[in-house]
Amino acid sequence: MxxxxxxxxxxxxxxxxxxxxxxxxxxxxxxxxxxxxxxxxxxxxxxxxxxxxxxxxxxxxxxxxxxxxxxxxxxxxxxxxxxxxxxxxxxxxxxLLKCEHKYWSRLEQKVSIPECVPRFASFDPFDDDPLAAVDLDFPFWVKPVKSHSSDLGFEVRDAEQFNAAVAEIRAGIGEIGDAFNEVLDMVDLPPELAGADGNTCLAEQFVTGVQAAPEGTVFAGSYSVHGVLDMHKDAAGTSFERLDYPADSVPAEVQRRMIDATERFLRHIGFDNGAFNAEYMWDEEADKIWLIEVNTRISQSHSELFAHVDGVSNHTVAIDIALGREPRMPHRKGEYAVASQCMIFHDEDALVTKIPGRRDKESIAERYPGTRLTLQVTEGDRLSELPHQDSYRYIIGKLYIGARDRAELQKHYDEIVAGLPFEFAPVPGGEDAS
Missing domain, CATH: 3.40.50 (Rossmann fold)
Structure with missing residues (x-):
C-alpha cells in the first residue's frame, strides 16, 4: 500500500x-x-x-x-x-520559534555561538522615538522579527532612512505579525522577550562578506549536513542573484566552521526530527563567520540543484524524516558537475504586458539541456503588488541550470536572459517603466 x-x-x-x-x-x-x-x-x-x-x-x-x-x-x-x-x-x-522569531533566535545564538552573532537590538516600530532603543552605529539593517523573505527589510544609513523604513514597516508589519502572535501565545515565552511580540522589529549590525548556506537534518539526535551552497548577491549587495551548488567561494575549512556552529546552535535550542538550512556570511579579511539566520526546513530553492548534481532532490531527506526514517542523500550521482538557481529581475515598478510562453520554455529546455524557466509573474500583474517580494527589486522569473562547469553555467544564463521576451508598461500615473 x-x-x-x-x-x-x-x-x-x-x-x-x-x-x-x-x-x-x-x-x-x-x-x-x-x-x-x-x-x-x-x-x-x-x-x-x-x-x-x-x-x-x-x-x-x-x-x-x-x-x-x-x-x-x-x-x-x-x-x-x-x-x-x-x-x-x-x-x-x-x-521552531527559537529560529522563526528573529530576536529570540539572536538571544539564543548569543548564548550558544556568540562569536558568530552580529550586534543587534529590538525596538517597537510604533514607539514615538524607536531609534532611541537602537544602540548601533549606522549603517544597520532593520526588519520585523517575523516576515516573509526580505519583506519589510531595509538597510538604513542615517536617521532619515530609518524613519522612512519605520513608516513603511508600520503600514505592513501586522499582516504577518498579528498571525505570528497567535503562535507565540501557544508557548511560555522567556522574560527577556517581554514586549517583543510579532509586531516588534530587529536592528542588526551591517556585516559584509561571501555568503554560503549549509543544509542538513537532525534526526533522533543525529546531526548531518548533505550540502553547502553559494549565495551570490547582485552588484548592489541587496538581492540574491544566484544560488550555486556545490559551494566553491568559501574554503572547505570555513564551510566546516559554519557546519559546526549550526550544530551547536541547533543542539542548544533542542531542535530535532527536522531539516534545516542556515545562512552565513564569511568576512575573508577578518576570517570571521556571521550567522544570518537558520530556517527550519530544506530550501526548495535548492531542490533542483541537488537533483542535478547529486541525482535526487533534497525532498528525499524531508520525506525520510517525515516517515520516521534515517535521512540519506546520494553524493555526486547527478548528470551535472554544477547547478544554479538564477533570478531574473526587473528593477522598477511596472505592469507586465508580455511573458515568455510555453514554446519559449520548451525552446530553452531543448537548446540548453538541464535548464528550466519558471515565471513569478503573469500578464497584467503590477510588480509592486506581488506578494513576498523584497523592498529593492522584483523577481519576475527563475532559471534552474545544470552545467559542466561554472563558465558554461554563466554563458547559458547570459544567453537565455538576453533572449527572454518580457515586456512591461508604465504604471498609470507613475514613472516610465522599461
Missing part, C-alpha cells in the same frame, strides 16, 4: 521534484491547503488556516503517513503542529 504524504502548498514544480526521490512509486503525494491559499497571499489568519488543514486531514479517507512543508510562515509552523497531532516526527514548537 502506498504511503500518503501531505505537502503543504504543493506546486506542480514541487511535485516533479518529489517524484525524483528513490521509492517515489510507493508514495502518494497530496496537496494540503493549496499554494494560492497558503502562500500566494498577503494576509494570514493563522487559526483559520490551521483549522482548515485539520479539517482536510480529518476528511481524508486513508492513513496520514507523513506531513512535509517547505514554505515560510505560516506553513513552517502549521506543518509541524499537524505532524505532532498525528504522532508523526517533527521538531518542538519551542525550537
Amino acid at each position: 502506498k504511503k500518503n504524504i501531505f505537502v503543504l502548498g504543493m506546486t506542480a514544480v514541487q511535485l516533479d521534484e518529489l517524484r525524483t526521490v528513490d521509492g517515489s512509486e510507493n508514495y502518494e503525494f497530496h496537496d494540503l491547503l493549496g499554494y494560492e491559499r497558503l502562500v500566494k497571499t498577503t494576509g494570514v489568519d493563522f487559526g483559520e488556516l490551521l483549522a482548515e488543514a485539520r479539517a482536510e486531514l480529518d476528511r481524508f479517507d486513508g492513513t496520514v503517513d507523513a506531513i512535509v512543508t517547505h514554505w515560510d510562515f505560516p506553513a513552517s509552523i502549521i506543518g509541524p503542529l499537524l505532524a505532532r497531532e498525528h504522532d508523526l516526527p517533527s521538531p518542538s514548537l519551542e525550537s
Whole structure:
C-alpha cells in the first residue's frame, strides 16, 4: 500500500521534484491547503488556516503517513503542529520559534555561538522615538522579527532612512505579525522577550562578506549536513542573484566552521526530527563567520540543484524524516558537475504586458539541456503588488541550470536572459517603466 504524504502548498514544480526521490512509486503525494491559499497571499489568519488543514486531514479517507512543508510562515509552523497531532516526527514548537522569531533566535545564538552573532537590538516600530532603543552605529539593517523573505527589510544609513523604513514597516508589519502572535501565545515565552511580540522589529549590525548556506537534518539526535551552497548577491549587495551548488567561494575549512556552529546552535535550542538550512556570511579579511539566520526546513530553492548534481532532490531527506526514517542523500550521482538557481529581475515598478510562453520554455529546455524557466509573474500583474517580494527589486522569473562547469553555467544564463521576451508598461500615473 502506498504511503500518503501531505505537502503543504504543493506546486506542480514541487511535485516533479518529489517524484525524483528513490521509492517515489510507493508514495502518494497530496496537496494540503493549496499554494494560492497558503502562500500566494498577503494576509494570514493563522487559526483559520490551521483549522482548515485539520479539517482536510480529518476528511481524508486513508492513513496520514507523513506531513512535509517547505514554505515560510505560516506553513513552517502549521506543518509541524499537524505532524505532532498525528504522532508523526517533527521538531518542538519551542525550537521552531527559537529560529522563526528573529530576536529570540539572536538571544539564543548569543548564548550558544556568540562569536558568530552580529550586534543587534529590538525596538517597537510604533514607539514615538524607536531609534532611541537602537544602540548601533549606522549603517544597520532593520526588519520585523517575523516576515516573509526580505519583506519589510531595509538597510538604513542615517536617521532619515530609518524613519522612512519605520513608516513603511508600520503600514505592513501586522499582516504577518498579528498571525505570528497567535503562535507565540501557544508557548511560555522567556522574560527577556517581554514586549517583543510579532509586531516588534530587529536592528542588526551591517556585516559584509561571501555568503554560503549549509543544509542538513537532525534526526533522533543525529546531526548531518548533505550540502553547502553559494549565495551570490547582485552588484548592489541587496538581492540574491544566484544560488550555486556545490559551494566553491568559501574554503572547505570555513564551510566546516559554519557546519559546526549550526550544530551547536541547533543542539542548544533542542531542535530535532527536522531539516534545516542556515545562512552565513564569511568576512575573508577578518576570517570571521556571521550567522544570518537558520530556517527550519530544506530550501526548495535548492531542490533542483541537488537533483542535478547529486541525482535526487533534497525532498528525499524531508520525506525520510517525515516517515520516521534515517535521512540519506546520494553524493555526486547527478548528470551535472554544477547547478544554479538564477533570478531574473526587473528593477522598477511596472505592469507586465508580455511573458515568455510555453514554446519559449520548451525552446530553452531543448537548446540548453538541464535548464528550466519558471515565471513569478503573469500578464497584467503590477510588480509592486506581488506578494513576498523584497523592498529593492522584483523577481519576475527563475532559471534552474545544470552545467559542466561554472563558465558554461554563466554563458547559458547570459544567453537565455538576453533572449527572454518580457515586456512591461508604465504604471498609470507613475514613472516610465522599461
